[in-house]
Amino acid sequence: MSEHYDALETRDHFAREAALLAALPSQVAHAKNSSAALGQILKDVNPAQVSSRQALAGLPVIRKHELLERQQAERARVGGDPFGGFCALDFGAHMPRIFSSPGPIYEPEGKAKDYWRMARAIFAAGFRPGELIHNCFSYHFVPAGSMMESGAHALGCTVFAGGTGQTEQQVQTMAQLRPAGYIGTPSFLKIILTKAAEMGVALPSVKKAMFGGEAFPPSLRDWFAERGIAGYQCYATADLGLIAYETSAREGLVLDEDVIVEIVRPGTGDPVAPGEVGEVVVTTLNPDYPLIRFGTGDLSAVLAGSCPSGRTNTRIKGWMGRADQTTKIRGMFVHPGQIADIVRRFPEVARARLVVTGEMANDAMTLMVETACGGPDALAAKIGEAIRDVTKLRGDVEFLLPGSLPNDGKVIEDARSYS
Secondary structure (H helix, E strand, C coil): CCCCCCHHHHCCHHHHHHHHHHHHHHHHHHHHHHCHHHHHHCCCCCHHHCCCHHHHCCCCCEEHHHHHHHHHHHHCCCCCCCCCCCCCCCCECCECEEEEECCCEEEEECCCCCCCCCHHHHHHCCCCCCCEEEECCCCCCCCHHHHHHHHHHHHCCEEEECCCCCHHHHHHHHHHHCCCEEEECHHHHHHHHHHHHHHCCCCCCCCEEEECCCCCCHHHHHHHHCCCCEEEEEEEECCCEEEEEECCCCCCEEECCCEEEEEECCCCCCECCCCCCEEEEEEECCCCCCCCCEEEEEEECEECCCCCCCCCCCEECCCCCECCCCEEECCEEECHHHHHHHHHCCCCEEEEEEEEEEECCEEEEEEEEEECCCCHHHHHHHHHHHHHHHHCCCCEEEEECCCCCCCCCCCEEECCECC
């Protein structure tokens, strides 16, 4: 049997890029015409001209707080759209289910087979048609259970809807039905296996697992491996479905075939250099929920080269933290976008990081600036003025050589003592 889900995974990189960019103008046009919110956001955009990554980078980033704010405003209006004007579907046969994420933010599920595109990730985790999968993601409110079940069905697998909780019953069901593997959070599978050991119940059929919703560190991967279980992780969201997935190579996560992913500097829409950590921004080709440049709020970075598994799509490092680093300093909120505004004023500055030190109520902030410019005294004074102008706070300026700041995506570092 093939090691790849389909031929799309091994196509030439340039052919993939050409296909994605060829589909982009029509998706932007569809989003503009079928989504009231995107029609407003993209009102001055000519979709025909959005045919390159450079053109795409010129569009605004839609962040989760904006999605929530538009939904809240519409829900407060009689007859308003609960999706905030972002969904291209109406209630009825074309929208079998609605789910909710914290906020609440409501997400639609369309009727397309494998709507969330999870089959690719499930296949990469080792599952094959004809197998039984024990699905322990929640089926209530959030879409995770449905995401995984629809992907498993598309792959040709049978699913036991385990859901969350009821650990002893999960153990008993696994022992009796003998599933080939588990899908859910890694922490819950560890709880199940620990409970099974306490009960003296063996679960020899469970040989593989696909995880999501939590970090999956190497130490936990090794813990499962010691018990004969090969665990793999996927990266998906309720808004976008699958974004990337782990392969047997275990070298980063390979991007899904139906999304266009950018890594941008936190607080901005500006793509970073290859390998630099930034916020994951995704444009989906899903016609039912056509999000264009949706900011996930997650940090990651592109890895160089192709996956040793033979998949040729771009790889990312995986989840590396959150991009929203908004920090309260002396009673004022300072956010990454403000630091980006300061940097844009000075072509001499390559990168910058605001470091907040001191104790509560006695904050000090220093803007660490990478620059190769000589004679920094005058520049420091100008940057200091910009700090006051943008943040309404005073801050020191410290110069560093280019490349000195860590590549971790942090724009604001809160190093204060809270003890």
